[in-house]
Amino acid sequence: MALLEVKDLEKTYFNEGVSTPAIRGVSFEVNKGEFVAVMGPSGSGKSTLLHILGFLDGATRGEYRFDGKTMDDYSQEEIARIRNEKMGFIFQTFNLLPRTSVLENVKLPLLYSGVAESLWDGMAKKAIDAVGLSRRLEHESSQLSGGEKQRVAIARALVNDPQVIFADEPTGNLDSKSGQLVMEILQRLNEESGHTIILITHETYTAEHAERVIHLYDGLVKSDGRVNHRLKAKEFTK
Amino acid sequence: MMPIKYSIKSAAKAIVTNKSRSFLTILGIVIGIAAIILIMSIGRGTAKLILGELSGMGAETIVIRPGREPKGPSDIPQTIFADSLKSRDVDALRKKSNVPTLADIAPAVIVPGSVSYGNETYKPTIFGWSADFMRDAFNINPVEGRFFDESEIKNRADVVIIGAKVKRELFGNADAVGENIKIKNKKFRVIGILPSRGQISFLNLDDMVIVPYTTAQLYLLGITHFHEIVVKATDPTVVERTVRDIQLTLRESHGITDPAKDDFFVVTQEGLVKQIGNIMSGLTLFLSLVVAIALVVGGIGVMNIMLVSVTERTREIGLRKALGATEKDIMLQFLLEATMLTLIGGAVGIMLGAIGAFIFPIVLSFATGLDWSFSFPVVAAVLGLGVSASVGFIFGIYPAYQASKKSPMEALRYE
Structure with missing residues (x-):
């Protein structure tokens, strides 16, 4: 069974009587352990799609199942719990809490989880270790470079060991070297730990780090196929 | 959570x-x-x-005022100008058969005006009172000279007792006892000086001038009524009873049958505290x-x-x-x-x-x-x-x- 099932999905925004279709009938499936890039120019509906896949927003028509269930099967609280335990989010603008240490930032999802408090520090440190920032544990987020911030965000997404990681333009605000490092980490998470990764990007180069690319254009799937010459990021060194 | x-x-x-x-x-x-x-x-x-x-004033002190008990500012003039308390009331209250628990009684009048000595003029609070009541009720004795006695009250003597501040204002450091001061252009001989005690309840002792109430009534005010009558009960525990007796006596002497039409009211420490x-x-x-x-x-x-x-x-x-x-x-x-x-x-x-x-x-x-x-x-x-x-x-x-x-x-x- 596929982890993510999207069937005839449509999303239309209604604003002051004007309806704007963002997604106009999209179908695909993502299996456990896949690394999928969703690519398209701005306005193609890729952000909207990510919101729906991350249970942040509902669809207008069609169906989306995560782990076999739709958003309607859950209460508000259960949806929050699924986001907390089964999904990890990485954003273009990092979204770290200001004036807060790396460790506390990574612990943030645990605060809302059912995980016993005594395990928090260990889990957070393990996640921080996985992105190679163990020496920055007590640094405040404002003291970090852009690349380091995004790595903290990845650690935060990892900390609860989610089934899927949604990455929304994770390299969009980074220089190429930092971006490369972020992609390395994502590839490693996918290959070594078997994390399912959905990567949203408008750059072909970034998308080619994934094993499969779904092209969106005007709210429709233009193409969906495996990457022929997959780019391998350098071997990650801690 | x-x-x-x-x-x-x-x-x-x-x-x-x-x-x-x-x-x-x-x-x-x-x-x-x-x-x-x-x-x-x-x-x-x-x-x-x-x-x-x-409480320093003594719980057994009871004050009778003319008019109706003021319930608001508009009632105050009525109280000040009321003339329902006369000396026959004092006589009636003094009778043991009427108020058996009465230990002492002193009618009082308040004289607006100033006092002068030579070129010095001062505006104190002038009371017509019976001085021994001060001694009995408040345990206050003159530091110099003496209080006036019953015969001086009876004879409307031109004697005066002054407070410490009044003495200072008029005489400075000079002797005051035996000197004559003027109140409303009438000569009074200073016979005593009160100790410096400052405020006692609502009275400033230092700022007081006391003359026999009889003298004040006749020569200074030209009235026959009193502004208040101060009564001392024999014991703090009988205050309530004393008040009742006072009310009955005064109603009888004023020919009042309905308590709602009382032309006097009684103030006690307890009432004041309340x-x-x-x-x-x-x-x-x-x-x-x-x-x-x-x-x-x-x-x-x-x-x-x-x-x-x-x-x-x-x-x-x-x-x-x-x-x-x-x-x-x-x-x-x-x-x-x-x-x-x-x-x-x-x-x-x-x-x-x-x-x-x-x-x-x-x-x-x-x-x-x-x-x-x-x-x-x-x-x-x-x-x-x-x-x-x-x-x-x-x-x-x-x-x-x-x-x-x-x-x-x-x-x-x-x-």
């Missing part, structure tokens, strides 16, 4: 991060609570002072109302800033929700923040109020010569903390609700 330790930590962080804004937010609460503490403390000090002075208690609690109630309004205004300020804060932190709220925070989590976070904010405001207010309440009596004691004491209203402090926390909680509900309803998606899109 987030452990409370982390909720408190995150609320404290939010407050500390915006120090100056937090300070301005709670300023209204600080002032409100400080005002409560100050008012309560000073109110209690004042009540203590007045009650202390009253009256002061009423005034104090009325005043406290009124001031509490003012403070309550101040706190509501302060609460609205808190709500305003919290709403701004929620808008500003849209991204943070969205992030937390995306990472698994429920609406309840967010609501709680902001409620806790608002409550903590005002609780801090309350604590600061209590401290400031206490400092003010500590300094105020010192200044007042220095300025008035009265013995004001500092008392910290513990109940008000505890209440103040509770009230300030409640203000934060109540006025935090709406902003917290707004925060909890923010969509994680909208929040993340917010630039």
Whole structure:
């Protein structure tokens, strides 16, 4: 069974009587352990799609199942719990809490989880270790470079060991070297730990780090196929 | 649900991060609570002072005044101009068969005017009284000279006893006893000087001039009635009975059958204490109302800033929700923040109020010569903390609700 099932999905925004279709009938499936890039120019509906896949927003028509269930099967609280335990989010603008240490930032999802408090520090440190920032544990987020911030965000997404990681333009605000490092980490998470990764990007180069690319254009799937010459990021060194 | 330790930590962080804004937010609460503490403390000090002075006057003292008991400012002239108390009343009250528990009685009149000696003129409080009553009721004896006696009262003697300040104003350091002073152009011989005692209940002893009431009635006022009659009961425990006997006697002597038509009223220490208690609690109630309004205004300020804060932190709220925070989590976070904010405001207010309440009596004691004491209203402090926390909680509900309803998606899109 596929982890993510999207069937005839449509999303239309209604604003002051004007309806704007963002997604106009999209179908695909993502299996456990896949690394999928969703690519398209701005306005193609890729952000909207990510919101729906991350249970942040509902669809207008069609169906989306995560782990076999739709958003309607859950209460508000259960949806929050699924986001907390089964999904990890990485954003273009990092979204770290200001004036807060790396460790506390990574612990943030645990605060809302059912995980016993005594395990928090260990889990957070393990996640921080996985992105190679163990020496920055007590640094405040404002003291970090852009690349380091995004790595903290990845650690935060990892900390609860989610089934899927949604990455929304994770390299969009980074220089190429930092971006490369972020992609390395994502590839490693996918290959070594078997994390399912959905990567949203408008750059072909970034998308080619994934094993499969779904092209969106005007709210429709233009193409969906495996990457022929997959780019391998350098071997990650801690 | 987030452990409370982390909720408190995150609320404290939010407050500390915006120090100056937090300070301005709670300023209204600080002032409100400080005002409560100050008012309560000073109110209690004042009540203590007045009650202390009253008990110094002797619980067995009873005062009879003409007219109707003043229930409001409009009744006061009626009392001052009433002439229902005459010497036959004094005679009737003096009869053992009428008021068996009466130990002493002294009619009094108040003379408006000034006294002069040579070129010096002074405006004291002039009483026509019987001087021995001062000695018996208040245990006050002249430091120089003597009081006038019964025969001098009977003969309407031109003698006068003056207070320490009056003596100083008219004579300076020179001897006063045996000298003649003028009251309303009539000569009086100074026979005694009162000790310097300052304020006793509502009278300033230092500022007093006492002449025989008979002399004051005939020569200074030209009246035959009294402004008040002071009675002393044999014992504090029989005051109530004495009052009843006085009322019955006076009603009979005035031909009154309906107590509602009394042309006199009786004031006792107990009644006075009760009256002061009423005034104090009325005043406290009124001031509490003012403070309550101040706190509501302060609460609205808190709500305003919290709403701004929620808008500003849209991204943070969205992030937390995306990472698994429920609406309840967010609501709680902001409620806790608002409550903590005002609780801090309350604590600061209590401290400031206490400092003010500590300094105020010192200044007042220095300025008035009265013995004001500092008392910290513990109940008000505890209440103040509770009230300030409640203000934060109540006025935090709406902003917290707004925060909890923010969509994680909208929040993340917010630039």
